[in-house]
Amino acid sequence: MxxxxxxxxxxxxxxxxxxxxxxxxxxxxxxxxxxxxxxxxxxxxxxxxxxxxxxxxxxxxxxxxxxxxxxxxxxxxLIYDQVDFIHSKFEEMIYLTDFNYMTQTGNVVVNTSTIYNEESINIMKEIFESGLSVSPYINLNKVKNSDEIEVTTICGTTIDGILLNEGIPSQLKYGGLLKIENSQPIKFTELISYKKTSITPLDAFSMASQTSVLDVVTKGNGTIPANFRLIPSIGRKKAVSIIDKLKNIGINGIISISHDGEDILGLPVPNGMVGIAIVGGITPFCAIKELGEPIDIKIAEEIMDFKTLHPITSKIEPILKHPQSNNQPKIPFLLPKSWNLIQQVNFDVEKRKGDIIANVSYISKDNLDKSMRIMEETYNSDPKYINPYYKLIDHPTDDEKIGIATICSLSIDGLLINNGIMCNPIYGGLLELTEPPLFIDLISYSGTTLDPHKIFISKNKTTVYKNQGAKKILASFKEIPYVSREYAVYLLDILKNTGFSIYKIGKPREVTYNAKADNYNFGVVAGSGLNTIAAIKENGIAIQVKAIEKLIPFEKMDRL
Structure with missing residues (x-):
């Protein structure tokens, strides 16, 4: 740009x-x-x-x-700007929060979502009564001449703003999914950093297939959305006092507060800091999604006067117990896990032999013929953007299912590294095929526990298969030192001629398809092996998407 x-x-x-x-x-x-x-x-x-x-x-x-x-x-x-904007947006909301908990006046941060069925209000009320929310204070606004009802709820970022006003800075770190067993918070199972993403972390986890809020309420077991932040340990005593006072006026949602340097719910806490986990403000809305009711969820959209909000219920009986132990295994992030596979790639570009990293996704064998036809049509309609290689693999435990292995784009990083060229996978993204193509969403590989492309597929953001407008496909952005550019281009050209999806080799300091490499580096945009898998899902076929699964010899793969 x-x-x-x-x-x-x-x-x-x-x-x-x-x-x-x-x-x-x-x-x-x-x-x-x-x-x-x-x-x-x-x-x-x-x-x-x-x-x-x-x-x-x-x-x-x-x-x-x-x-x-x-x-x-x-x-x-400016998606490359947006990946920093999300975190900046929340910092702005925190700064603009001027709520005084003593007088109960001032502005709070709110989420405003839209429901389309009045019965959904009763579902939300049940969740609020269980304590799985930041606050029961909401605002209901029925849209004229419509079935739409706008629901405004308090966002957990409000608590960060209140603490800041009291001189306690908080660092908003992650949004994710928290596992609950017997009404007791156990550990975070998935996380996305608030930095280096164009998608609000909890928005990425708001699908009905990912949460089980209703099961937590009725059975005590399930998964809920939650946020994690850090504060200086010297402010812990004061923060606990403020949080206790907030509970008395109906603002809570605190799941756990660690001690100095104490790990919490599977997350490490540095010495001199304290970790705080808070229920996600979208939790009541996730319950509505789980029942299949239509809802449009928006997160931390605006600042609103607290006086415009009113409690939906006065009967709050928190169901979550306090975590007994913070000694949970630390949750592994995607990139550290992936580096071990990346290092084992030994594909020889000249001989076209050797191991590459594969994604392996599973479907019912009854859907195999249709799925293969979809993959072929997808490749034939856009061979420039779709990787044609695949391999059918037996399911390890279920004879009724079969795996479809495709080439993971991290194989390219491994190949270059194996040839002495440092290549860093920076973002997984959603690429819109305009002229020129542009990334419209990016998630940093280093700040997530899930493969970004898997997130985009789960949220139905792709339009890989026969779309009338500009297609939206999966792609990754890599960063390579400029000093190795000549040899890197040589290898990438061979890969492209072999059938690997190499879309663009950028120049130093160039914004490449809306993504930006650091100084003294250049960017490479490559296609995802999950594009054909996304096409299968777009056709309504149930598929279990798995990314960055295992090493497979390239020479044993078939071609569409």
């Missing part, structure tokens, strides 16, 4: 922050605050280009405002 495009994206961002049309002088002033020295004349030039593209429109003499097309462009335009 050029500097001019970057400036235009910033102009669009400024326009979204104003409810009315604004002029070039105000835009120039705000750009200056962002570090862009652009005068009014230059702003008008950029605005003219934006008008021509349909991203903005002139409203008489009042100035310009952003169009829906412009909002869509802004959402996709």
């Amino acid at each position: 050029s500097e001019t495009e970057h400036k235009m994206i910033e102009i669009l961002r400024i326009l979204t922050q104003h409810d009315k049309p604004i002029g070039s002088k105000l835009i120039a002033d705000e750009l200056k605050n962002k570090g862009f020295n652009l005068g009014e004349r230059a702003v008008r030039y950029h605005m003219q280009i934006l008008d021509e593209k349909g991203y903005t429109e002139r409203i008489g003499y009042a100035g310009r405002q952003i169009t829906e097309l412009g909002r869509e462009k802004l959402e996709k335009g």
